[in-house]
Amino acid sequence: MTMRVECHPVLGxxxxxxxxxxxxxxxxxxxYEGDTIASAxxxxxxKTLRYHEVSGKGRGVYCNIGHCFECRVCxxxxxxxxxxxxxxxxxxxxxxxx
Amino acid sequence: xxxxxxxxxGPAGLSAAIAAAEEGLSVTVIDEFPKAGxxxxxxxxxxxxxxxxxxxxxxxxxxQRAHQLGVTIQCEVSVYDISxxxxxxEVYTTRGEYKAEKLLLATGATESPIPVKGWTLPGVMxxxxxxxxxxxxxxxxxNSCIIIGANVLSMAIAxxxxxxxxxxxxxxxxxxxxxxxxxxxxxQVLSSLMRLTHLAPTPILRQLGKIxxxxxxxxxxRLFPKKGIRMFDIPxxxxxxxxxxxxxxxxxxxxTVNIKANGEIDHTSEKxxxxxxxxxxxxxxxxxELASIIGCSxxxxxELGGHVPVHNEQMQTNIPGLYVAGNITGIESAKVxxxxxxxxxxAIAADITNDWEQMETSINKAIENVNITRDxxxxxxxxxxxxxxxxxxxxxxxxxxxxxxxKKREA
Ligand SMILES: Cc1cc2nc3c(=O)[nH]c(=O)nc-3n(C[C@H](O)[C@H](O)[C@H](O)COP(=O)(O)OP(=O)(O)OC[C@H]3O[C@@H](n4cnc5c(N)ncnc54)[C@H](O)[C@@H]3O)c2cc1C
Ligand code: FES
Numbered sequence: 228m229t230m231r232v233e234c235h236p237v238l239g240x241x242x243x244x245x246x247x248x249x250x251x252x253x254x255x256x257x258x259y260e261g262d263t264i265a266s267a268x269x270x271x272x273x274k275t276l277r278y279h280e281v282s283g284k285g286r287g288v289y290c291n292i293g294h295c296f297e298c299r300v301c302x303x304x305x306x307x308x309x310x311x312x313x314x315x316x317x318x319x320x321x322x323x324x325x
Numbered sequence: 326x327x328x329x330x331x332x333x334x335g336p337a338g339l340s341a342a343i344a345a346a347e348e349g350l351s352v353t354v355i356d357e358f359p360k361a362g363x364x365x366x367x368x369x370x371x372x373x374x375x376x377x378x379x380x381x382x383x384x385x386x387x388x389q390r391a392h393q394l395g396v397t398i399q400c401e402v403s404v405y406d407i408s409x410x411x412x413x414x415e416v417y418t419t420r421g422e423y424k425a426e427k428l429l430l431a432t433g434a435t436e437s438p439i440p441v442k443g444w445t446l447p448g449v450m451x452x453x454x455x456x457x458x459x460x461x462x463x464x465x466x467x468n469s470c471i472i473i474g475a476n477v478l479s480m481a482i483a484x485x486x487x488x489x490x491x492x493x494x495x496x497x498x499x500x501x502x503x504x505x506x507x508x509x510x511x512x513q514v515l516s517s518l519m520r521l522t523h524l525a526p527t528p529i530l531r532q533l534g535k536i537x538x539x540x541x542x543x544x545x546x547r548l549f550p551k552k553g554i555r556m557f558d559i560p561x562x563x564x565x566x567x568x569x570x571x572x573x574x575x576x577x578x579x580x581t582v583n584i585k586a587n588g589e590i591d592h593t594s595e596k597x598x599x600x601x602x603x604x605x606x607x608x609x610x611x612x613x614e615l616a617s618i619i620g621c622s623x624x625x626x627x628e629l630g631g632h633v634p635v636h637n638e639q640m641q642t643n644i645p646g647l648y649v650a651g652n653i654t655g656i657e658s659a660k661v662x663x664x665x666x667x668x669x670x671x672a673i674a675a676d677i678t679n680d681w682e683q684m685e686t687s688i689n690k691a692i693e694n695v696n697i698t699r700d701x702x703x704x705x706x707x708x709x710x711x712x713x714x715x716x717x718x719x720x721x722x723x724x725x726x727x728x729x730x731x732k733k734r735e736a
Contacts, residue, residue, distance in 0.1 A: 230464050230466070231463060231464060231465075232459060235488060235489065237488060241463055263359060270464040276447070286447060287447030289449070291451070291455075291457045292454070294436075294612070311454075312403075313359075314359045
């Protein structure tokens with residue numbers, strides 16, 4: 228189920244979005260070009276982006292603008308980034324941290 | 326090396342870039358968000374004349390104008406350190422080092438947390454996070470939500486979420502404790518809503534503003550219905566408190582309870598209200614870490630949202646060559662941030678050319694425009710902003726004429 232706001236009474240409708248495929252923990256997901264990792268995963272209904280180092284409990288987007296660092300994920304097995312500030316790209320491989 | 330480096334491509338930073346570039350300065354703007362516009366991007370509210378304030382459009386207009394004037398705007402660049410050098414500033418970022426003669430911090434605001442029990446569950450986010458998800462990324466964090474924290478921002482965004490198709494079940498307040506402070510006290514919440522301007526962006530806020538002039542909050546909160554009042558058809562319940570956000574792997578609802586006017590809990594009324602996601606609205610505070618790294622002096626001014634870097638009306642801080650504009654100087658609406666940005670851009674141009682006299686008229690006009698914009702602002706985040714600003718600037722340790730006198734002597 229997608230959570231996209233396709234139609235909006237003031238902002239208008241989403242049109243001509245280019246679809247791309249990204250991988251989160253080795254599973255394929257559809258995203259729109261221009262999404263951040265955070266918005267792409269939220270649109271697909273995935274709320275948990277990592278697991279706390281000590282308690283093992285899930286964590287997800289909290290501030291969505293780069294302030295809280297709760298949304299850390301690993302991209303292409305090399306870089307740890309904030310999901311809410313990082314745009315998706317075709318074939319991007321994202322892994323949750325634990 | 327640019328004449329001017331601006332950190333933050335929000336309304337303040339972009340407006341400063343435009344003003345400075347119009348005066349012939351070479352300007353670079355950097356921002357860590359993927360798109361220029363800052364927090365303007367999420368904003369969407371109706372002005373009293375019925376027109377919509379569409380932040381995405383406003384942001385695009387500002388970026389376009391800046392591009393036309395030759396301003397370089399670079400997104401996805403995070404600043405983590407700054408040092409002052411002989412010729413100006415060195416700024417360390419995730420994309421390398423930037424150098425500039427003058428530096429403007431326009432980093433905006435951040436949301437204050439209210440650590441309600443259960444707030445780390447996935448599906449709990451700040452009210453601003455939900456705003457940006459819906460209006461900017463066009464994604465709903467869920468189909469239904471509960472908002473904890475009743476203030477001007479949460480009330481405006483509740484309606485925006487509704488426009489995105491979210492069922493906003495209720496706006497309630499956090500349980501009173503040492504972390505929620507006034508946000509958990511029904512009387513104080515109502516009192517601060519009632520001190521809002523009569524121009525506020527929702528009819529109910531305007532009404533509260535009018536009532537506030539006649540009725541004492543102590544009495545008003547006693548009369549406030551237990552079931553709440555409706556705003557945009559969303560229940561605003563100041564006598565319902567959140568005890569805990571519940572859920573196993575992610576948030577599934579909020580355990581709530583009825584409270585009396587003084588915050589006293591009626592435990593028999595405890596229940597769980599289901600929701601797909603939960604927003605926490607703790608209010609805004611200036612995002613000023615970079616100014617403290619540099620060693621700027623600070624002052625605590627509650628009306629401005631917390632600690633602000635000491636600065637004068639020309640937006641100069643107590644550190645020569647360092648300027649501030651926008652919400653880093655106090656929490657106000659985007660229009661005020663834009664007006665302040667223009668002042669900073671002009672003042673920096675005067676500073677670089679060392680020609681304050683030539684620029685004096687235009688700087689003073691820009692300052693006057695900040696005051697007019699402030700008085701007409703629809704959204705006032707805290708009561709008493711104008712007076713607090715006036716007092717602050719009168720006492721300001723940063724005196725422009727002194728600085729320019731020193732400069733002339735040096736020359
Ligand atoms: C979540 C949120 C929602 C808001 N919603 C509303 C609203 O609906 N209506 C309203 O009137 N006001 C709202 N505001 C208030 C808002 O701050 C002002 O309206 C206005 O946007 C302030 O402009 P500014 O230029 O000072 O800062 P901003 O618009 O916040 O822009 C600052 C920019 O600086 C960047 N930045 C910060 N630190 C760094 C760094 N270290 N490195 C690189 N870049 C950095 C940020 O990414 C951001 O883009 C909101 C504020 C927040 C935080
Ligand atoms: S959600 Fe806060 S940094 Fe990404």
